[in-house]
Amino acid sequence: MRLRRLVSRAFTNRSPTLAERFYEHPRPDIDKWEHYITKYSELFFGLPPKVTLLEIGVYRGGSLRLWSEYFSSDSVIVGVDKNPHCKTYEKANIKVAIGDQGDQRFLSDLSAQFGGFDIVIDDGSHLVSDQIASFQTLIRSTRCAYVIEDTHAAYWQAPPSKADLSDFLIQQHDTLHEWFVAAGTSESFDDAKWINQHQTEISDLRRRLVSIELLDSMMIFRLGTNPPPKRLRTKIEGAAKT
Numbered sequence: 101m102r103l104r105r106l107v108s109r110a111f112t113n114r115s116p117t118l119a120e121r122f123y124e125h126p127r128p129d130i131d132k133w134e135h136y137i138t139k140y141s142e143l144f145f146g147l148p149p150k151v152t153l154l155e156i157g158v159y160r161g162g163s164l165r166l167w168s169e170y171f172s173s174d175s176v177i178v179g180v181d182k183n184p185h186c187k188t189y190e191k192a193n194i195k196v197a198i199g200d201q202g203d204q205r206f207l208s209d210l211s212a213q214f215g216g217f218d219i220v221i222d223d224g225s226h227l228v229s230d231q232i233a234s235f236q237t238l239i240r241s242t243r244c245a246y247v248i249e250d251t252h253a254a255y256w257q258a259p260p261s262k263a264d265l266s267d268f269l270i271q272q273h274d275t276l277h278e279w280f281v282a283a284g285t286s287e288s289f290d291d292a293k294w295i296n297q298h299q300t301e302i303s304d305l306r307r308r309l310v311s312i313e314l315l316d317s318m319m320i321f322r323l324g325t326n327p328p329p330k331r332l333r334t335k336i337e338g339a340a341k342t
């Protein structure tokens with residue numbers, strides 16, 4: 101299998117995918133579920149090679165090294181961990197900041213220091229309260245993707261916090277649908293004047309949140325530009341409205 105991949109790459113002259121890099125080198129220093137690698141392979145494939153990436157939760161530094169090998173060497177990979185020992189995993193383009201992910205001031209200063217992040221991965225405490233606090237702090241300065249890992253941990257916490265996670269998810273779903281909430285009907289979407297009048301009711305996050313993807317233990321928020329929804333409807337002259 102590995103030989104086939106290497107031969108295929110040699111003939112197509114393409115760079116290895118994230119999954120290929122992961123499986124070609126043993127990584128005892130990483131703590132991820134297998135399907136995350138497949139997902140990150142897909143997610144990163146569409147991104148520019150030079151990124152500023154933040155991962156909350158450094159552990160033994162293995163994932164930071166994987167990201168730094170995958171993205172171009174002028175990328176900046178930043179790790180956050182509350183364990184001071186993680187500072188030892190700093191390398192040329194890997195920076196580690198020691199602090200608590202629940203400390204919003206710390207995260208917002210860090211984000212300002214690096215000019216925001218293209219990608220944020222939350223693999224820290226896995227406490228829902230921390231996941232929400234970090235998201236609320238960092239989402240405004242995240243440009244491409246925000247990933248929360250290990251959301252299954254919400255089922256294990258005492259008291260169980262899956263309701264908080266569900267509420268959080270519904271809030272983001274609401275954000276995605278702000279135009280429809282403002283409209284109350286689909287008819288408004290044919291009216292450019294109405295759209296202009298209601299621009300101020302639309303949050304900055306709605307303008308940038310493109311999708312929310314939910315998979316086993318992972319939430320992925322893709323960011324970019326998300327214009328008001330445009331209805332494609334063929335109007336038939338004289339036909340009764342339905």
Ligand SMILES: C[S@@+](CC[C@H](N)C(=O)[O-])C[C@H]1O[C@@H](n2cnc3c(N)ncnc32)[C@H](O)[C@@H]1O
Nearest residue numbers: 130131157158159163181182200201223224225
């Ligand atoms: C699952 S490990 C990270 C694994 C690593 N991202 C990887 O993929 O190999 C979780 C890390 O989060 C750190 N951590 C736990 N609670 C934290 C908090 N409140 N703030 C910052 N880091 C925290 C732990 O010290 C630990 O190193």
